[in-house]
Amino acid sequence: MPGDDARTTGRRRASRAVGPALLAVGAILAAVLPVGVQVGAARPAAAADAPAAGAPTTPYAVLPLFQEGVAIGPDGAVVAVPAGTRxxxxxxxxxxxxxxxNFGAVLDGGEVEHGTREAHRLADAQLAWLAAGSVPGAGGPFEDLSxxxxxxxHTLLLPGGAMVAGWEDRWRYVWPRDAAFVAVAFARTGHVDDALEVLDFLARAQHDDGGFEARYLPDGSGPPDDRTAQTDGQGWAMWAAGLVLAELPPGPVRTVVAARLAPLVARAVDGTTSLLTTTGLPPASPDYWERDEDExxxxxxxxxxxxxxxxxxxxxxxxxxxxxxxxRASALTVRTATVETFGAAGFTRYADxxxxxxxxxxxLAPFWQRPATGGRAAWLASAEAMRRPVGxxxxGEWRQDGVTWTPQTSLYAWVAxxxxxxxxxxxxxxxxxxHRTLTGSVPEKVLADGRPAAVAPLTWSAACALLALDALDP
Known part of the structure; x- marks a missing residue:
């Protein structure tokens, strides 16, 4: 997953076993830390995150929080808000x-020429952007989250449509999957132009054969490394294009936007159909786990x-x-083969x-247009297996280190x-x-004691939270 260089510490397919090793980013505690850490809008972590008195203790991972969030300086530059800074x-x-x-604290000791007039101009522009769309859940308990x-x-959408996953160096890339979810979130909150910019970036990055690399540099110059390309990227790009288009009413504008999206989608369709074997399925590929797979x-x-x-x-x-x-024919072929291959086993990660x-x-919705038979039961079973102290x-077989991942927690909120x-x-x-940070951002992870950890914000998580709230709105 984005920036998670420890992802290979999970079960390798060849071994079929999960080791008890915990992440080695920080010290490993012998028990959950006391609660009371200030998170989100100065809220303490819930007491329910701590073990009951006398309960057996379990070693849990401790990971750092890399930053509290992101900000825009008076010069218009995006900057990270250091951990512990409000x-x-x-x-x-x-x-x-x-x-x-205190710019010295926020900008790693640096200084800026902070003109009040320019800062207010930037703020007015961001407020106007918000007002041009909708805030899902407005007037309810999750308005601030939304x-x-x-x-x-909006802050992490860079010029040219580069929707980076986060602002910490290891996340400052464009993942096709994450960008696709953000495009849908932009469209459903009334920001279709931004959604189209994100998809335009993916169209420019896309290979001629319709495929995508695992991630891209935000300047559009290509991938940052030699990670294996991921077949799911072309699926996410087509899916997002369709959902973005669906936000436009029938008429000339919708037709023009469809023509704009058509090259991206056409290449992805051609590339996907060329991959299908006689089974109706493509070869093995890395997916959102971002590791090489032989099945x-x-x-x-x-x-x-x-x-x-x-x-x-x-x-x-x-x-x-x-x-x-x-x-249409390829969708039916792949759907039928997927149900036959994975459905009997309960739609688990592998067909066995x-x-x-x-x-x-x-x-399920909002992905397949008709939910797979048995899909809801499989989803409920997966939610139970994946449960951690906070989310x-x-x-299910992920490291038992007490760490909650907000991408999956927010994704399941949307699906629910x-x-x-x-x-x-x-x-x-x-x-x-x-369990947000001091700036209110959604972090990638939450520790067993309720502290936010890793990068903040993570755009995939923010997008899914918005989409969940949008789905709840009447």
Whole structure:
């Protein structure tokens, strides 16, 4: 997953076993730390995150928080807010207040020419951007979560549509999957132009054969390393294109946007169909776990079904009827093969029935247009297997280190909302809302004692939280 260089400490496919090793980023405690750490909007971590008196203790991982969030300096540059720092923002924005902010603390000891007039101009622009769309959950208990998530996404959308996963160096890349989710979140909150910029970046980065690298440098010059390309990327790109287009009413503008999206989608359709074997499935590929695989995973094929289904609408609207029909036929082929191969085992990560992971969510709405038979039961089983002290882990067999991952927690909140399971949605959103950083950002991880950890904000998590709240809105 984005920036998680420790991802290979999980079970390797060849071994079928999970070691008890914990992350070695920080010290490993013999018990959960006392609660009371200030998080989110100066809220203490919930007491329920601590073990009951007399309960047996378990070693849990301790990871650092790399930053509290991101900010915009008076010169317009994006800057990280160091861990432990609570900066002053101009009201309702991510723009640092030049009158109140200690720039030496925020800018690693540096100084800026902080003109008040320019800072207010930047703040007015960000407020105008917010006002041009909607804030899901406005007027409810999660309005602050929603508003700050939107501000973080807006701040991390770089020129040219580069939607970086985070601002810490190891996350300052564009992952096609993360960017696709953000594009959908932008579109559903009334920012279709921003969504299209994000998809335009993916179209420029896309290979001629329709495929994508695991991640890209934000300047669009290519991948930062030699990670294996990921087949799910073309599925996510097609899926996002269809959902973004769906936010536009029928008419000339929708047709023009479909034509804009058509090259991206057409290449992805052609590339996906060329990969399919006689089984109706593609070869094994890395998926959201971002490690090489020698067996096909649900996390690769389920997004391809979702993408091909959405490609039909985009291509038909753009007038490419022949390719739209090819996408429809391919979607049915891959869907049928996926259900036959993974469904009997309960839509687990691999077709042999072992290991529930978050890909179980991808066979339901808002991904597949018709939920897979048995998909809901599989999703519920995966949620139980993935449960951690605060939220969810990426998989049931993931490291038992007490760490909650907000991408999967917020993803399951969105899927729950789409299934009409509002109680589960509220439970998962509450877990995210009450464990934010000092700036209100959603971190990638939450420790067993409730402290936020790793990068903040993580744009995939922010996007899914927004989409969950949007699905809850009447």
């Amino acid at each position: 900066p002053a923002f101009l009201d309702g924005t991510r723009v640092l207040d030049p009158e109140l902010t 508003r700050t998530a939107l501000l973080d996404l 096909l995973t649900l996390g690769t094929v389920a997004p391809l079904v979702a993408g091909l289904e959405q490609a039909v609408t985009v291509l038909a609207e753009a007038g490419d009827v022949e390719r739209a029909e090819r996408a 029935g072992a290991d529930h992971d978050a890909a179980a969510a991808f066979v 969810l882990a990426p998989a 909302a789409e299934q009409g399971d509002h109680a589960r949605t509220l439970e998962l959103l509450s877990a995210i809302d009450s």
